[in-house]
Amino acid sequence: MWSMIMRFIPSWSVLLQGGFIIGFPILLTRAMSWIRISDGRLGTRTRKASGRKGGGVPAGIQNGAEKDQTHLKNRDQGDEASDQSQAVPGMVYSGRFAEDLQLFKNISDDMADINLRELRIGSLQLRAVLFFVDGLTDKDGMDRNILKPLMNAVRPFEGMNTAPEPQALKDIIVHQIVLVSEIEYTRDPVKSLEKVLFGSVVLLVDGMAEVLILGTPKGRTRVGEEPVSEALLRGPRIGFNETLSDNTAMLRRQGQNTELAMISFTVGKRIQKELVLTYIRDIANEELVAEVKRRIRTIDVDDVQESGFVEQLIEDNFLSPFQQIQNTERPDRVMAALLEGRVAILLDGTPFVLIMPVTFGMLLQSPEDYYDRWYAGSLLRSLRFLAASLSLFAPALYISFISFHPGLIPTRLAISIISSRQGVPFPSLIEALIMEISIEILREAGLRLPKPIGPAMGIVGGLIIGQAAVEAGIVSPILVIVVAVTAISSFSVPMYSAGITMRFLRFLAMFFAATFGLYGVIMFFLLLSSHLLKLKSFGVPYLGMIAPNQIRDWKDFIIRMPLQFLRKRPALIKPKDPRRKG
Template sequence: MLASNPVLGPNNLPRKLWKDWPPTDTLGENLNTNLTILTEQLGDNSDFFIRKFNIGSTDIRAAIVYINKISDIKTIQEYVLKPLMLDLSNTDVLKLDVSYDFKHYIKDHVLPLCTISETQFLYEVIEKLLAGSTALLIDGISGGLVLGTGSTAPQNFEEPASEALVRGPKIGFVNSLDENISLLRTRASDPNLRMLKCQVGERNKKNLVISYVDGVADPDLVDEVKRRIASIKIDDPLDSGYIEQLIEDNFMSPFPQVQSTERPDRVIASLLEGRVAILTDGTSYVSIVPVTFSMLLQSPEDYYVRWIPASLVRLLRFFAAFIALLGPAIYISFLSFHQGLIPTKLAISMAGTREGVPFPPFLEALIMEVVIEILREAGLRLPKPVGQTVGLVGGLVIGQAAVEAGIASPLMVIVVSLTAISSFAIPQYDAGIALRMLRFVAMFSAALLGIYGVVMFTLFLCIHFVKLKNFGIPYASPLVPYRLNDWKDFLIRAPLSMMKLRPKMMNVQDQTRQREDPMERK
């Protein structure tokens, strides 16, 4: 039984499994009707183009349909439009039967292309379009010709330095918006992937593309993203960071409320979860909304390895985040207020290491933390070879000199070093910055009230987490509110065979992302 709308599948959702299209979904003889059907399916994309023209100097109407950037425009102009519009003589056209052998004549004698195929089915045309081919449709002829015009331009994509992986695609975005769109198109063949182009900037216009998967993403979320971007009134958004700051919910929060990435695989995975990506011209960073704090501790590599090591590494990241936030504060509170809670032998050893140190634990930790932050910032601003040397040698030399001069104890150097290393274990740089800032607040709380100050700081932080929302999604999800299904990809990463549903916190239209295998495993 066919659906009433040839573009929609069951439950009036856009079709996603094109191989399941019934064979009766074909292209008819009316050119305008065929273009309308294609426009309904792909027309929301800014890179979807239709070029109508007359064949030769006759009244025969035709059109080519292609996706920009993944199709070679020069090939289309030189080997498709020019032969059909200029080189084809009227004599050749008039002696042919348009309804019978005209299409075969064009295929065999007019178009000098290596790959030309005929098709009657709508799903085949869309599959080929998303692979870089061009569809030629002629009025009065059913079906169409699919022309091999895929772009063969060399790619100079490199792995992003800020998100390097041991296993996974070694490819990242570049500063060109068109190239980034092409990169997503070549890696995501979903016909429901939408690319909506808009402009931001009162004086200097900046091109943006809002990307989402139609039929998966929540329409209210997409509309909210469009509304916030349309409300931006700034002279020139120089980078995606401007856009992120202008569309976030709470500018007073220290936590990042927009996820930024240079990895196409992370963007595609986010789109399939029902999230929205914002591509900005002139930058290699793509913004993704909404985001929760747990997402900032996830890495694409978690899904490229087996679930047991991936889960252990993810738990290690959560522990590293805890150390990066509260490590020095706990050390200060125990050493300054709660020495009785420290085991006797350890307390004697710690007292011995602090002999001769003139500063209290808080001031000692503050000096070392500030020095580490200065070294980290200096290493980022210097050229890479010099920066790495300054960071490594500077840390070793200053730490050793501080111990020998009696400014800091060896144990404090260990705590500060462990804290700095733990912050590097967080995959998202923005999340690491937030924890580094809050670390100083936690240290002040510990210096004032000891462990009670650390507890109060943690409670206030939890209250802020629970109250903070990101495009209507609680920032503490899936912890609060509690959703059992979403916990399969929270503290641990469950086996892929168990992750059959998309995150419920995203309010997606299509909840299922892994269909049941029709053949049971023996």
């Protein structure tokens, strides 16, 4: 009887191991929570702690509760009101100056790039105002041909003491003052807004119910060059530049849309910079927009030097190796993201625009997938997925097969690998580490070198060192192949920052493989998946594409279905208007 019970009592070593099994994760969790607590103490990140949208916005916080955030402009306070004013149908200009001005301000409320210029016309001192978009309008021409004649107009009004009738006034302005060839008239505020966004100048004069649309659009002064970090064979050759107004103008050009909102913030405590949050009003999820706004307000640093600062300060999980905000230099990419219901942040002084929320699939997609026909798009995408997984797991699989399970390799291949490895004095982990680290050094060095020297470095480093290392018997030729394939695969990831994550995780996978073999690789995969499954970017599950709630999100994941089948926006982001209008 006693021995029966004794059989079930675990031995001391088992108890000890059990203690270790619980001790390690508790220590790790403690360490993590300590890091998070100190982050909360030092930073402002914890203010996004509760709620649904990865933090969420408790009701009524937007306008009232954050009075201490003095650095935000007044402009974005009013944007909740704008939706109601938008909805009034059939509104027209009345001819009463103050009302009309307010009307236009209301409908253009969250478009910070629309400028107002108030002036007095000629000797009569009539009140008037010009609306234009910075960066789209020819400012020189406007000054010379519109502002100056209007302000200097004395002769046309000779002998008048009061303002003439609206019709007469219009005739005088058009016929005698303004030096612009294209002129249109309208009483419709929305149409005038459209024209402003198109680059025209709109003139609103006291007493006139019709506004004058003066055509002065011009191209931007500096042409954006093709983005270096995201080259495409097919697609627009234009990239953002360092001027915020140019960039917003570029986005306006991408899509002629009165619903494209641009909300301006000022960030940085000592050196203030302008930051523009942009989204499409009738697509983007309100909760998401509110959450992004709130996080922007929590930014509390001296100087936001680059959009990378914004990215790091507002992302969900700073301990995760994966980027939760995408950066891009391409206006078309930003526009496509906006149309899917995402939001973007532009910062003055950098060509890199941030797109959020990000899902894992986006990191491996390129705009070209949509510009080419769907076969090409789908095949290239699957290729990229294959390449990404290769670059993550190839060295780890090499290590696990060589050191732990040579029996699982096909016999003939195993023989040739073993025979080529005979002279190698290191275990496979050290061997792989030598080659992987040297190729990472090469890559980093090549990046910093001036352009003409870069390729030479590649040849010296890649070819000669690899060849010499094999001949010296330090590494096996098979490994050189594996490392080369890995390196090339990692270049096929369209996002550079995502590539860095892969590089870092590859080393982790190698250590797992070196300790646990194939089992370790599987566990690493599970660990990675667990992390990604739990990770959220602005409340949107990161792996949402791979394991979607609705199968239709798969239509645009690895396979890119023909465009006519992609009739709905990704359901994951919960856009206001789920259908792409056809």
